[in-house]
Amino acid sequence: MNNAVERLLADETGTAPRADARRSLERLVGAARAALAEVGVEVTAQEIAERAGVGKGTFYRRVSSLEALLQAVLEEVLEEVLVLGDRAVADPDPWHGFTEFAAVYVRLRAESCGVNEALGGAGFPGLDRVLSEIRTRMRKLVDAAQREGALRDDIAWQDVAFLLAGVSTDADTIGLRADRDQWSRNLTVVLDGLRPR
Incomplete structure (x- = not known):
């Protein structure tokens, strides 16, 4: 806990x-x-x-x-992202570490964004510090994968943050209903697009 x-x-x-x-x-x-x-x-x-x-x-x-409970849940989710980021950074295969982090990050991000929205976007004390630590891990993962030649070098790490954020979908679009694993299919397409040509 x-x-x-x-x-x-x-x-x-x-x-x-x-x-x-x-x-x-x-x-x-x-x-x-x-x-x-x-x-x-x-x-x-x-x-x-x-x-x-x-x-x-x-x-x-x-x-x-309810707000106190939602704040605790948000902190719990963000702590999981940090732990997973550390594990991914330590992976000897930079692309594997990056893709493992991306998959878990997208799933947890969808969950944490719901909590953050429930809190009215106010977040909690220390949120800026935690988000800064997540950004640092993401930047390290992108840099390592680019040095290895596994990720396109014309993509900034900030682009990756927005791309991963865009993987999570709304439940509905143009009259279509997303499947439970739509985010996973979206992530596959995004990861494919990040590979060098």
Whole structure:
């Protein structure tokens, strides 16, 4: 469990939470992530509580607000992106590291953008630092793949950030409904376009 969720667990007295309180909060965080992925930003505290198998009263005993829970989920997702970025940078095959990061980044980005939108775009303290760290990892991945000759050298790392952001699609376009794996097919096309000619 990440630092943000650990902060949610701490009560005002600073005492360690009971095991049942920890389990309830872990279920709430998992339910919030699943609900955001499925329902989107319209998710309610009631919906999350039902998915977690707890009452609404337990929800508000465990977290101060829906916004606090969504912030913890956003932090958890961004921490995952950082860990995956570190793993990808350490990959001895730069293209493999880049493509593995890209696939997970796109999936998690869709999830985190939903949370960020739910928070009204306000983010949270420290968000700028985390985003800066993600940018650093992405730049390193692009630079390494370009040095290896695996990624086009006429593409700036900033272009890659926007291309990956564009891989996630809206649910509907021109009367068509996207499949659950549409993002994966989009990513395949984008990655193919990033390869040298």
